[in-house]
Amino acid sequence: MRNITRREIAEASTSQLKQICEEIRDEIFSTVSTCGGHLSSNLGIVELTVALHRVFDFPHDKIVFDVGHQCYPHKLLSGRAELFSTLRKAGGLSGFPKRAESEYDCYDTGHAGTALSAALGIAKARDLKEEDFNVIALIGDGSFNNGLIFEALNSIRILGVNVLIILNDNGMSISPTVGGTHEVLSEMKTGSAPIEDVRLFERFGLCYMGVYNGNDLNELLPALNEAKTRLKKESVLLHVTTKKGQGYPFCEHEPLETHGVSPKSKKPCKEYSSALGEELTALATKDKRVVAVTAAMTDSLGLRGFFDTYPERAFDVGICEEHASVLCAALASHGMKPYYAIYSTFLQRAFDEIIHDVCGQNLPVTFCIDRAGITGADGETHQGVFDLSYLSFIPNLTIAIPKDIGEFRAILQQSVSFNHPLAIRYPREGVESIPKNVEFGKFEVLHSTMSNIILFAAGERCLTIAENVRSRAQKEGFDFSIVNTRFLRPLDDKLLSERKEKYVVTLEDNVLIGGLGDAINRFYLNSGKVIRNFGYRDEFIPHGEVSSLSAEYGLNEDEIFACIKEFYARG
């Protein structure tokens, strides 16, 4: 798409602005259909972004996008239109705001709920430095459930700075927005809220303006201008409604389906999430204690079927990862068997509650950690490469890393009678197999050879690499043993003690520090074994294609093969 200049936006008539909106919408639709990415949220926010660029002076003024996946129109209006076809590709534009990418991106986001805290910090820095610009936080209604937003709202009076909060209310998180906050906002939208509800925001130091149609420039432009004027003397909450998927009837009707879109070329594959849904539903049929909890991601975690079949035992609590964790601990403390399904990167939000509530009380909560390892196109903020490290040291926790979907099913089936905290981490996609009984804490020797080399690999991606390397080795006339290292906690001490191989290789789809390699190193300390760990190096991993990122950042088949070949040569 052509670059649209600030001047063009500044001088355009409203009908020309509408034309620009259509150009942007077409560009997003065609690019995302090809490259994959976030579709319906970006289609919904086109008019609002164009209006913001008309009324405010970026990059002098600052805008923080909460979550950030709705920043495509902003990218198209800030000198990045010609690069837009590189979206989410290695070396191309990120699907999220990145300070390193453009001065128009003032703060990096990816996880929900950070935008208001960030805007307040930027505004405070501005005031302390006696600078003069406007600071805007653009926040979806889904994020408004998040505790961080509330903590930041509480701070507005403490910090005494003026910011513009735009509440982009489309009634959706990735799942439909739920809960008490949603009730409050809904009443405002329908006009059934008492005026005093509106004044609630004043207690927090905010002037409330709303509700405006965020897909209508004729409403938006005067509202934004008024907000800009008010902002000189107070903080403003501007409540706008937008339609997720606006302009594309299919997207409007299927905002869930078109929230995140996969690239066209992508071949369909089996997802662990489907297995999760199937197994949990089956478990719930047999065992009344089984409940499922999710933080606004019912569908992408595979739980739609469970929610439909057992709605009374299925809880989507909104984007509230911490609360979900405590809720699970409490359910478990009084006899239920909770399964908390969540992406690896988002579970970071519940870190303290895993320690303090679940493991501190040694309660039988099962964390189903999806999208573990490198996840690819979403980049730094969405890679699931830290979970083994941040879980590895928590007392009372068992950590399982199934080798494939069949083993995942087996672990889930057996988890029902396991009375302690359990974390199961798995990637998005995998291969089915017949579920076989898994003894918790026991590894599985997949290939035991006479060679002096043994490879410990955790999880499907690493075991696939291990098998590939073994095929190459066999072609060159040597071999090595492979162990499905399916528990990081506890380690299989017996097996580790019994194996006599001198050369040890570890593979993990996680950063090297604090993960499986460190655990094996610790076990074999002073054993005289020669060890080499493969995993991701000590860097944030940007967006790109999963297998090339994996190879580039530390799980490189050639290097692993070379290492083993060298071990073979050394005997």
Place this chain on the structure above:
Amino acid sequence: MRNITRREIAEASTSQLKQICEEIRDEIFSTVSTCGGHLSSNLGIVELTVALHRVFDFPHDKIVFDVGHQCYPHKLLSGRAELFSTLRKAGGLSGFPKRAESEYDCYDTGHAGTALSAALGIAKARDLKEEDFNVIALIGDGSFNNGLIFEALNSIRILGVNVLIILNDNGMSISPTVGGTHEVLSEMKTGSAPIEDVRLFERFGLCYMGVYNGNDLNELLPALNEAKTRLKKESVLLHVTTKKGQGYPFCEHEPLETHGVSPKSKKPCKEYSSALGEELTALATKDKRVVAVTAAMTDSLGLRGFFDTYPERAFDVGICEEHASVLCAALASHGMKPYYAIYSTFLQRAFDEIIHDVCGQNLPVTFCIDRAGITGADGETHQGVFDLSYLSFIPNLTIAIPKDIGEFRAILQQSVSFNHPLAIRYPREGVESIPKNVEFGKFEVLHSTMSNIILFAAGERCLTIAENVRSRAQKEGFDFSIVNTRFLRPLDDKLLSERKEKYVVTLEDNVLIGGLGDAINRFYLNSGKVIRNFGYRDEFIPHGEVSSLSAEYGLNEDEIFACIKEFYARG
């Protein structure tokens, strides 16, 4: 104190109940004065607890104490009065609710904001199991700022369960309560809130009752009875005001001073927090970019002087650890130099934000992590023994572990010109020394000997142990080298490579998994060195006295001495 039976509470006249309140108050005052513990919050809540035990049927009914340090009167009324003199002592009663201690404690707490999520989970389990009891969450107004509470409030309608929330409003966290929520609550207390503010809670599915004097049984008993009746058909928020320190004029006037009390016998010592306050104030004088942020713990972190001297650059955001972290990131992203002071255990709450906001953007935020290592009498929920593990793998982060207060000062002084994320972790108490220049990422060799043994120790507690062990060794005619391992990230690769000792010992005041030992093991992998790691084993560490817990859970001077002696014997 004598045990007071449920029957006695049930049958007492109001004046007899008041007499019981006085007994409880006297017992708490005398025991806490001797044993140490939380004083003023427990004095404030005596009448409320007695009234709860009169109106509700514990342990059949369930009560969750948010934070939990205000549970002393509850302990005295639930069969633990005769054990109360063991409070916070090793093997004695915990200062917090513990399921393992009594069936009257239904859920363990310690960190702020978990009680409502926990109560909802317990109530949901009750309803699913078709049981019949009341669930109460007792929450201080300080916790009401916390994001977790808001996330749980949002869930009341989703979960559809009835719980009683008692808002114990004493206007205090550890520091005075601040922010927008406080404004709302204050208006309610003074009666200046419009009735519609009160109705706000109805949007979240709560019936609001208030405001009652929580130190007056004549008000409390009918209010609790009414709440209990309403609870049959809806959730209730009962707003009571209490006076922190009630009944003891000095405590009433000095709620900050008497929030946490040290045992009588404790000799005064130098605290790192004083040095933090002095150095940050001096830095702020020289450098206008310096700002200080705390989450409701200004005094205990040593920042009162800074707040008084530079109020415009000092921010207490309430018990909002996550928000504080994002706020710091944003301040740093626009030219400020934020110092975020916090206890090690509470920083767990900001884990995702350290990764996502601070280190992901490589911003110069300095985390001043107080109460690192074993902290003692507060027990499992307050030990600071995980921070090295949960920080060790975060890209872009530098982790400093000063050897004493002088080195802490030096690192702080130099941090001003350090343009990356920095974590400094230190215990409560220490020894002063003359600050000397510290090169970031460089260890300090304290004793270099001709022996074949080298000891890497991180932080003051471990270096003190190291020196003690060395004195013993010298008496027995052998010696070893000692390195002040003052950076976990980056390691001092050059020094580590150059040291030729065959035997390596590591000491850290942290769990063994994922900390310094693992990092040294990784560095020396395949080096042929013989290594032994000392640190805390894989368990939650209960309350007790710091040095005995430390010895019992993994840092045992005798064992360390024996290990080194054995290395010496092996040559």
